Amino acid sequence: MNNKKEILDYLKKSQYDNLNIINFIESYSIHHFERVGDSVFIKGTSDRKWSYISSKSKNELQLIKGKLTKEDKCFAIIEDWMLPILTEEAKVKWKLSTTRLILTRDVDLPKSTCKTENLTLEDSKFIYDNSDYKELLSIDYIKERITNGISSCVRINGNPVAWGMTQDDGAIGFLHTLPEYRKNGYAKAVTLDLIKKVKSAQKIPFVHIEESNENSMKLAMGLGFQKDRMVHWLEIE
Template sequence: MKKYNNIIKQLREDELKNINLLNFIENNSVLDIETKGKSILLRGVSDQIWIYISSANEDELRSLKSRLHEKDKNFAAIEDWMVPVLLEDDELIWDLSMTQFYLPDNIVIPKSKFKANPLSLADAETLYDNSEYKEALSIGYIKDRIIKGSSVGLYEKDKLVAWGMTQDDGGMGFLHVLPECRRKKYGYNITLLLIEKIRQKGKIPFVYIEKENIKSINLVLNLKFKKHKGVHWFQLK
């Protein structure tokens, strides 16, 4: 990763803005990185090839867009303002619109009353079967995240009933409670436990939530997360 030291240094000048790129570089294989001025395009692999972009300048973004390859179809955590530029000459297969929230360092969260049990590879199929995003997910990706990321599971009589773990860019995700086990504050406690694990690694806890998911938005706002920006995951035809 030494050859990207200058890029990493530049990204760290605004760590909050670039937290997803920094974590992706740390946790996954980077194929290459393009730069234009202060803008950066990262091409890397987790479950598939993803494009991440850091930019605050439309002209620089357009320059980076001109360097995209024909096979560059999957885009991750793309800020709202970038989407019209990137889609000018292309059509979507799917688009997932999310809001990013982060937890400031000075916020103290309650201590969970549950034990933080990490997920095991044996849990991967359960996570996949209960996911709402199967079209953009694989069991292989879930196993990779269990191995490399932070994860928490709650069990009743050895049965996994609630869970959460970090995505390939460090975002909190996969939060799920089985329907028959809801109203027990499992989701709340999974969130607390996952935040604690992330902070133990010296990282900023952050999460992407669909704008229609009011319940999850209220959960993180009650924990004093701050709204940061709108982002998109999408695939081009």
Template sequence: MQADLLNHLQSNPISNMPVLGFFENYPLDKHVVYNKSLILIGTSDYSWAYLSVPEPNDLDSLLEKFGFESLYFANVEEWMIPQLTRNHRIEWKLLTNRYYLPEEIEVEPTDKASGPLDSSHVGYIYQNSAYKDFTSELYISERIARDISAGIWLDDKLVGWGLTHDDGSLGFLNVMSEYRGKGIGEAIFRTLIRGKLENQKPVFVNVEPQNKQSINLLKKLGLEFDRAVSWVKLA
């Protein structure tokens, strides 16, 4: 990424955490600038248009310059939706709340044994995912290869796991139903958080607003609410 774009994004690091994280993992294909606002396009599972718009009045002109070359948008705040859908409809939308770990918060390690995931776990993770409409085995395989992951095994069985998304956020947390209530999810999150901190990377998570159990866990670990953001596919 060009130094001027990187410096611009780093001037507001919390707002731009997913943008910085994505383009640390994937090449920048194209960018569009209007005043201090940006659309940056890169490809993971899809060609994603990441929005960084500190001034709402810039968005219409920014989208006009962009020309909707991609219909997949990330880091979308709710106030952006009317402009995005002026000439398009939403095919699907995944709304989440973003939580992040402030720099001064320390997270203690877990006493539960865990280990990293590998390619042999991809099919199992996908088959047990509640988000098959938003992911694929190829995406999961790539995320395991590119970043940290953690799994917990009991009775010779993988019973809980977590990894990261293409923007570096923690995600894919899942504990098999018969093993819930045993602190496995918390142990996995603690392991992932400490892995990110050891690599000197920001810790943030996107969680659906109705997932109160995960939100309570994030708050327990010291993460704070930042904002609501969506991934949106237009048509």
């Protein structure tokens, strides 16, 4: 079972567990598929060369680790229990940790009172310049996401003042409102529009939020997202 269709069919048996890796496989060129016991290991490229691992077994994860090469430095959606195994005897260059929250399909959502529209490629630099994660982003990645992902924004005088779009794994992200436009419901309007569009694409809406981001956490949970698990992105040297 080392081809795309078979791997996807297998992962979709536990769809909520594997939302990220499923979406990534369906959206990008994957150059390595492998099943190790009940675990799955893939490699693909979006803004970086990423390794994704779906596993519930420490023994199988150890076997996967033994298959890693010196080129396998960036890991996505790594669960807490995986970290000690993958980072043993390795220096972590950077790590981003978030809580994954999922919106179940039967949640009733409020109607937005704000007009929203799609982002355009002309918005890319502005979004990058106003991001809190410049060290992890590039303008090219933002352009790729605007082109191939799902986006939404609130505009005033032709300029975006609040926006969001889907990440490379399908998660709703990039949510940002310019400071002078906060407390107007714009972030909520953008999030509701993104949820609607994600559902229209027959996908499950989910987000990743840092625990320290109280406002985003409150917004997501107020709309019915439920905490699922901690996940991490990291690069090892």
